[in-house]
Amino acid sequence: MESIFHKTDCLHCRIADLCLPHGLSGDEVSKLESIVRRKLPAKPDEYLYRQQDLAHSVFMVKTGSFRSFVSDTNGVEQTIGFYLPGELMGLDALENGRYHCSVIALESATLCELPLPRLQDLCSKIPSLQSQLMHIIGREILSEHDHIVLLSKRSAREKMATFLLMLSTRYKMLGFSSTEFNLSMRRDDIANFLGLTIETVSRQLTDLSKNGIITVKQRSIHINNLHSLKEIVEPCLPQHFALAN
Amino acid sequence: MESIFHKTDCLHCRIADLCLPHGLSGDEVSKLESIVRRKLPAKPDEYLYRQQDLAHSVFMVKTGSFRSFVSDTNGVEQTIGFYLPGELMGLDALENGRYHCSVIALESATLCELPLPRLQDLCSKIPSLQSQLMHIIGREILSEHDHIVLLSKRSAREKMATFLLMLSTRYKMLGFSSTEFNLSMRRDDIANFLGLTIETVSRQLTDLSKNGIITVKQRSIHINNLHSLKEIVEPCLPQHFALAN
DNA sequence: CGAGTGATTGACACTCATCAACCCAAGTGG
DNA sequence: CCACTTGGGTTGATGAGTGTCAATCACTCG
Numbered sequence: 297m298e299s300i301f302h303k304t305d306c307l308h309c310r311i312a313d314l315c316l317p318h319g320l321s322g323d324e325v326s327k328l329e330s331i332v333r334r335k336l337p338a339k340p341d342e343y344l345y346r347q348q349d350l351a352h353s354v355f356m357v358k359t360g361s362f363r364s365f366v367s368d369t370n371g372v373e374q375t376i377g378f379y380l381p382g383e384l385m386g387l388d389a390l391e392n393g394r395y396h397c398s399v400i401a402l403e404s405a406t407l408c409e410l411p412l413p414r415l416q417d418l419c420s421k422i423p424s425l426q427s428q429l430m431h432i433i434g435r436e437i438l439s440e441h442d443h444i445v446l447l448s449k450r451s452a453r454e455k456m457a458t459f460l461l462m463l464s465t466r467y468k469m470l471g472f473s474s475t476e477f478n479l480s481m482r483r484d485d486i487a488n489f490l491g492l493t494i495e496t497v498s499r500q501l502t503d504l505s506k507n508g509i510i511t512v513k514q515r516s517i518h519i520n521n522l523h524s525l526k527e528i529v530e531p532c533l534p535q536h537f538a539l540a541n
Numbered sequence: 542m543e544s545i546f547h548k549t550d551c552l553h554c555r556i557a558d559l560c561l562p563h564g565l566s567g568d569e570v571s572k573l574e575s576i577v578r579r580k581l582p583a584k585p586d587e588y589l590y591r592q593q594d595l596a597h598s599v600f601m602v603k604t605g606s607f608r609s610f611v612s613d614t615n616g617v618e619q620t621i622g623f624y625l626p627g628e629l630m631g632l633d634a635l636e637n638g639r640y641h642c643s644v645i646a647l648e649s650a651t652l653c654e655l656p657l658p659r660l661q662d663l664c665s666k667i668p669s670l671q672s673q674l675m676h677i678i679g680r681e682i683l684s685e686h687d688h689i690v691l692l693s694k695r696s697a698r699e700k701m702a703t704f705l706l707m708l709s710t711r712y713k714m715l716g717f718s719s720t721e722f723n724l725s726m727r728r729d730d731i732a733n734f735l736g737l738t739i740e741t742v743s744r745q746l747t748d749l750s751k752n753g754i755i756t757v758k759q760r761s762i763h764i765n766n767l768h769s770l771k772e773i774v775e776p777c778l779p780q781h782f783a784l785a786n
Numbered sequence: 787c788g789a790g791t792g793a794t795t796g797a798c799a800c801t802c803a804t805c806a807a808c809c810c811a812a813g814t815g816g
Numbered sequence: 817c818c819a820c821t822t823g824g825g826t827t828g829a830t831g832a833g834t835g836t837c838a839a840t841c842a843c844t845c846g
């Protein structure tokens with residue numbers, strides 16, 4: 297087990313360019329390497345950490361996917377985000393050193409742990425690492441803005457279409473197919489993320505298949521007509537947003 | 542004009558503890574001071590910057606308030622946040638060096654401009670400045686999480702009550718009254734922020750006044766019964782959230 | 787095979803958006 | 817000085833879009 301992970305060092309990591317090494321010299325990468333703790337794989341439904349836990353690290357997804365959520369006083373969950381490879385989890389702990397969300401693995405996954413004190417220390421020594429961290433933090437903020445826009449005043453149909461397109465875009469960026477993928481999350485999770493009920497999500501998915509725009513079979517999604525999907529979403533896209541095709 | 546602003550240096554600034562100087566030595570504060578550009582006051586409805594503008598700085602609100610929003614391709618706006626003194630604007634530019642939101646002053650306001658390259662440079666020299674910046678970034682992320690939770694699956698009544706309590710808490714933190722304040726934003730802005738229509742906001746406000754919980758006269762809000770307001774919000778508060786009273 | 791979880795479908799109810807009229811305060815101009 | 821305008825806000829009537837509840841189906845696993 298261990299050996300597998302040691303082989304995949306930062307220099308040869310598939311997602312290095314989405315991750316902290318981006319823009320660093322070989323020498324700098326090995327310094328970064330020295331503070332990274334490679335974690336054993338996470339299993340489905342395994343907690344990475346829980347809301348309120350003391351936070352010592354942030355975590356970069358290497359493979360697989362995760363879901364972050366907050367629970368209210370009644371234990372009702374609100375999904376905040378889904379994390380795919382190249383996305384950094386735990387930034388919500390920057391405020392007071394405790395995680396504000398819980399994070400759970402949606403499937404088998406691997407990740408790298410970055411101890412916060414050592415990361416900050418290294419950032420002050422390597423300016424381009426500092427920039428890249430800021431860049432990644434900025435990405436997180438933007439994705440939350442997109443989530444806010446999505447939740448506020450969009451129809452169920454628009455939400456669903458946008459969700460599928462978001463995934464499509466992210467998979468494409470990772471070098472996977474943008475038209476054929478498996479949802480790693482359940483309908484509940486999607487519904488909760490979109491501020492809908494599970495029934496509405498289900499109905500929207502069947503509607504989209506009836507129109508021939510997508511084909512759904514359980515968790516597997518095939519986008520037959522990316523163009524139509526975009527037409528549903530188009531009118532409400534922020535100006536900056538250029539979706540991949 | 543200028544002189545007024547020069548007098549209020551970071552050491553004597555009312556909001557220093559919410560801002561970057563927090564935790565810095567006197568010496569470090571003066572280094573920080575040297576990169577701060579004090580801006581002339583902003584006038585109501587004046588743009589601080591626009592979506593897509595090249596971003597050279599982030600901005601700390603000193604007095605007054607601002608609204609940030611994104612516009613979609615049809616020019617329809619979505620309000621992302623309201624900024625009060627001690628809150629940092631422009632972090633959405635960290636991703637690619639352009640602002641992702643537009644920001645507009647809601648009233649007469651003053652602010653400090655922090656050029657990003659110089660700030661990052663200084664952060665690598667002053668570890669506690671780096672920490673405090675991270676702390677402030679964390680605050681921004683948390684407030685966006687709260688916004689997400691608010692938008693998703695809350696009733697109009699809960700949204701309105703939460704909004705008032707959020708303002709109450711923030712004003713209290715600034716040393717103002719937590720039960721009596723003026724809204725600096727219009728009903729449109731509130732509605733848009735909460736994912737409601739202006740009519741619904743109006744109806745909720747009148748409902749709350751009919752129940753004697755608040756008194757509304759135009760923009761002025763008086764909270765008569767903070768406890769009732771909290772009871773409306775209580776069941777859906779994230780566990781970490783401790784509202785001031 | 788039966789139990790259990792996840793997903794779909796249908797019938798109905800309810801919240802909130804929509805549309806329209808109206809109110810109020812603060813200008814503005816003849 | 818008063819009619820008129822204008823922008824922000826409130827109120828009322830109506831209906832669409834989703835949530836809710838319940839039954840059923842599809843898979844998986846023991």
